[in-house]
Amino acid sequence: MISKEDIELAKKARLNACSPGGKFQVGAALRTKNGKVYLGCNIGNNGIQSICAERTAFVKALSEGEREFESITVVGAPIGQEPTEKCLPCGYCRQFMSEYVDEFFKIGVVDKENNIEEFTINDLLPHSFKF
Template identity: 50%
Template sequence: MVDLDKLVEVAKNARNKAYAPYSNYKVGCALLTKNGKIFSGCNIENNGIMSICAERVAFTKAISEGEKEFECLLVLGGKSELIYTSPCGYCRQFISEFCDENFTIYMYYEDGKIVKKTLKELLPDNFELN
């Protein structure tokens, strides 16, 4: 049983650390591993080169700590109020490297609304080298 309240809390705290001086669109996320650890991420923008999204921050933190199996991801974001925010195309493809098509992604917004989708729904035809 996934503790969504806990993931929301972690993602909100991460969002408070977002570095988004250009878009002012702050994103936070919480990545739950299969062994119960939670890794947070926030977006980090950059004036000169491509910014990094909250989702890839969380995954790179987890993977660099040796984690390889992931349960689900919760994402939230917006400029001021939380609005529906789903992973960008780059992140969807990035996630597909580490998670199967049934991996669950929760989008949390407004006052407790949650949309639940699988990676397959968000990325129905991912690129794969074969």
């Protein structure tokens, strides 16, 4: 169950989003099974190498040796606005996450009332590529 604390952490992470040409800011709070939280924001550039908040958080955690993940909470909105729409992970992030999470991992998004909607990776990426 994703907590309100994780929503607030994702909102805090979102404030660091940077993208020269972009107008959308996303924050993510990735919680490990041992209770640590890694934050991520979207980091863009004018080429095609932009990275999403979700993968930023995963790359930080994976590079620190983390391998057991509980949940990720994602918030996003245009610059200067509060997140009001559910910000679901893009296709790259769904595939990326699917290779590091189990069937119980929760992906949480919020609406303007801070209501949390939770999904599993199988909800968002059924029949995914695996080998």
